[in-house]
Amino acid sequence: MMRYLDHDHDWLVAHGAIHTAREIAQQPRLWREITATLQASAADWQPWLNDLLATPNLRVVMTGAGTSAFAGKTLAPVLRERTGLRIDPVATTDIVGDPQAWLDPRLPTLLVSFARSGNSPESVAAVELADQLLPDCRHLILTCNPDGALARYAAGNPRVRCVLMPDGANDQSFAMTSSFTSMFVSAALMLGAVPLADAAARVESVAALCEAKLALWPQRARQLAIDGFERVVYLGSNGLAGLAEEASLKLLELTAGRIATRFDSPLGVRHGPKFMIDARTCVLVFMSSKPYTRRYDDDLYAELVGNGIAPQVIALGTGAGDTLQVELADADDLWLALPYLLFAQLFAFEASLAAGLTPDNPCPTGEVNRVVQGVTIYPYPN
Known part of the structure; x- marks a missing residue:
């Protein structure tokens, strides 16, 4: 089977x-x-x-x-x-x-x-x-x-x-x-x-890595979902900020809004959004492959771990001390985006199941639809 x-x-x-x-x-x-x-x-x-x-x-x-x-x-x-x-x-x-x-x-x-x-x-x-x-x-x-x-x-x-x-x-x-x-x-x-x-060589390396992670990460994602966080914050720098936004939306969608989510950058989160992080929050940081940018990611990660407010702070990256290791040769942020997002998808999937929802359609009553409905497009004057 x-x-x-x-x-x-x-x-x-x-x-x-x-x-x-x-x-x-x-x-x-x-x-x-x-x-x-x-x-x-x-x-x-x-x-x-x-x-x-x-x-x-x-x-x-x-x-x-x-x-x-x-x-x-x-x-x-x-x-x-x-x-x-x-x-x-x-x-x-x-x-x-x-x-x-x-x-x-x-x-x-x-x-x-x-x-x-x-x-x-x-x-x-x-x-x-x-x-x-x-x-x-x-x-x-x-x-x-x-x-x-x-x-x-x-x-x-x-x-x-x-x-x-x-x-x-x-x-x-x-x-x-x-x-x-x-x-x-x-x-x-x-x-x-x-x-x-x-x-072909570049895509093969990231595809093979993700296939290996598909055998390992579902169990980790399931445990994270079972922990029952009420809030989840995704953080990433530069293009990984866009990925953090997608990861945040995926979790919000698949849990039908039952988990409050937010995205930001490691530098931006200190400017007010840090209030989102409390004892009910899981924080996931998409670590950059750029050495200069990574220094800011590391500082924020160390700060969040050190203050102990969030019970779970996870670093996804290629560094020796990262929580979830991504072993990708000659990694850069473009290709790291794929395994990073894979874990976010797995977490959202398991969180949906843990909430007693059906991931294929977490909103069966139809308030939110697979293809957006209810939008009136108005003609724009020449």
Whole structure:
């Protein structure tokens, strides 16, 4: 009988958890498939994209709603550093609410849309607003749904490239897991975070590591969930701050808001948000691979452990003293994001079960939906 995340298949089905468990467990396989597909199809997308990225004064806007927005937030700092491009993560919910504040008609723009379904009203509206307000706008759409509105928009449009994630990445569960990391890896490889020729080796190393952790970390995540924390705080620097936001949302979603969550940076948390940390709180710190940045992470971690207010402070990193070890050769924050998020997904999954909820649909009454509903999109005046 198949097992996922140290649970039997039939047990997961009975507890409304099979989709979430399978989608967390399948991620390393999907990353390998994405890499192979992008390398094999490079002639179809790479010349178009490379020409576009060489455009003077190009602005790259990475967008999405909710979890999809956090992919851009996590990637943008490392891509800016490695490519020299102007890359701005802006949520579709911000663009739709006030497009003139976020879209600059003076600059040629590449809008990179992360979209699991491609049907969210804000995702579709953001693309339409960009076309309406920007004289020179092109689109890179990363989506998991070949039948979604954004995939249909891309068909036959020379100003658009649409990259579909592998079968299975279109998560059936409520919370995005494999869809997030699939689109994350695709964008990293396409936008130059690593040379495409080196991608297979780099992705294989992180995929193999995560497969090993999938055999070890579920038990640790389960114990953490059983401890019954009422509050959880995720902290990370630079791009890992975006990852902390995604980890925080994942736990909030899968526990239907029963656990209060917050995200911040190790430097920012002292400026007021530290009040969130009390005797009912678990703190998880995503340690940076950058030696300079790591010094600030270490200081905050030592401070939290030393004052003893939070009963559990966990450091995820590559250092000898880190609570959860990530043994990744030549690690950097881009690739560390994947095992870090894997543990956060496992914790959220186990916390949902510990709360007596069904992870595949933690809100069966429908107040919150898998694809956002209830949004009215208003026409923007020309």
